[in-house]
Amino acid sequence: MTVVDRTRARLGLAVVCAAHFLIGADGLSVAIALPHLQRTFDAELIDVQWTLTGYGVVFGSFMLLGGRLGDLYGRRRLLTGGMLLFAAGSLLAGLAPVLGLLITGRVLQGLGAAAAVPAALALIGSLYPPGPARTRALSLLAAMVTVGVMSGLVIGGMVIGWLGWRWLFLLMAVPSLIAAAGAPHVLPETPALRDTKPDVLGAVLVSTGLIALLYGLTSIEHNGLVAARPLLSLAIGAALLTGFVAWERRTPVPLLRFDILRVRSLRAGSFGIGANGVAFTSTVYAGTLYLQDGLGYTPIQAAFAVLPIDAVAFVIALIAAPIVRRSPRTILSACFLLTAAALLWLARTPVPANYLTDLMAPLVILGVSLTLVFIITTHQAVADVHPDDKGIASGIYETANHLLGGAVGVAVYATIVATVANETGDPNGYRAAFLASAGLVIAFGCAAVTLSAPRGRTP
Known part of the structure; x- marks a missing residue:
């Protein structure tokens, strides 16, 4: 790479990371606003839950289409359009006078994210050739995704506490528009397959x-x-x-050629990120409800309480590149076991709780294990597929992440929490959600490790 090429690649990576950061920050940060939405709209939890579930359903359901449209019409074009739609949804959600319009805004955000995220991941391959530079770029992307979600909780808690929940959405519109404006200037456009119809x-x-x-x-x-x-x-x-x-x-x-599912590395990466998704969602969803409803934390306190995942993930992502190249399959095995152990630790859900031993310790473990899995599986998802299929491969991978981790995860955990609370009379049904998450991590993790490349085949 020349100096100009390196500079352009870094600027392009900055736009890709910014898009992932914004979408991550907005995606699950709404979980911390649920009690406030209930009071504002005088609604049941199951109704305001659709601000999370509606976003996750659309995001996960249209990811395959978003990935394929990027292959057909250009990934930079899809990233730009997706961020514009995401900004429009943010404005509608922030200004919504009724719950129905708020959910509609979240649906638009989900559609925008479904277009932008697969394109962004596939564009990493266009910016960097295989090798250490791409691994470092994927590590940085992993850091931005994790930091985005967890910072979203912190920023969300502060914004809700100081300005109100509406600004949680309104403040997302401006940086989304900036990312959309910058993408055409620093990102390469991939060849469009104009002869192929969607x-x-x-x-x-x-x-x-x-x-x-x-x-x-x-x-x-x-x-x-x-x-x-x-x-x-x-x-x-x-x-x-x-x-x-x-x-x-x-x-x-x-839309989906089933022969692409024969690529073992893609299947391994999808199962692995699915395990990450269900673990992370249970931590954010059940964890923030436990902190606020079970332990009496304010939104800001709850956001800062889960911050150790953010801090640890950022550090791990910066130093992980030489680590994950050594023995990815062994690292995946260890990480899935650590993730399950941390979830079982959180499943104790004591009231009252000692923050250092009952919360911070398992969150630090999750910060390490989830980040390493993300880096390895992100590479696996696109490593062995044809360049023309990287968009749909990214769509499959991100569908596993956001559908299992987001929409399905929230729906399952919400049902578990409510069912356990109704049957036992105990409002703290969070233990069952954490236990279910640990079981799913083991199941998906076993599939990912089985399909992963043998020792010696490295990212």
Whole structure:
């Protein structure tokens, strides 16, 4: 690389990291605002929950389409458009007079994020060739994602405490517009496959199918497992996804070519990031509810209480590049075990709690394990796929992350917390959520380690 190329690559990486930081900061930071949204709109938790679930459902459901559109029409174009849509959704959510419009704004944010995130990840490969420079770039991206989410909690707690929850959304619009304006000047545009048409029917089938499934999961909390509404929604979702598989196998230009799923490294990375997603979501969702409702923390106190993940993750990401190249499979195995152990530690949920021993210690462990897994699996996701398919590969990877970790995770944990509380009369159902998360981490982690490259094959 020349000096000019290196400078341009660094500026491009800054835009990619900024996009991930903003989306990460906004994604789950709303969890800390849920009690305030309940009071503002005089709504039940299951209703305001859709500010999280609606965002996560759309984000996860349209990720495959976003990744494929980046392959077809240019990833820089998708990143720019996605950030503009994200900014529009932020403004609508912040100004919404009723809960329905707030959820609509969150849906627009989810659509923008679904376009921007796969494009951003795929653009890393365009900025840096395989080797140490790309590994360092992925490490920095891992730091920005984690710091974004956790800083979002801190900033969210401060903004809610000082300015009110509306500014949590309004303040996201300006940096999103800046990122969109800077992308065309510093990011390379990937070749567009203009002769290929997007698979509209496939996108509709998979997106509506996932939405129906997630709506069914969420409505279990309010209606019960054997009620007509969740069962009907789950059945419709399963039918639509079955139709999606059948259509993809027969259409000449599918949204998702199933042969790409034969790439072991992509499957390994997707299972691994799925494990990370369910662990992180339980920590943020169940953890912040436990801190506020169980221990009586204010939003600002709750945000600062989980800050150790942020600080540790940032340090680990900066020094991880030479570590993860040595034996990624062994590191993954150790990290999944550490993550499960930390979740079991958090599952004790004592009231009152000693911050250092009951909270900070497992959060530090999570900061180490989640960051290392993110770096390794991010490389795995795109390492062995054809350059023309890096967008859809990124979409598959990010779908596993944000669908399992975000939408499904929130829906499952919300249902668990409410169900345990209703059946036992104990409002602190957070223990069950942490236990479920630990079990899912072990299951997904075993799949990721089994599919990972043998010792000696390094990022």
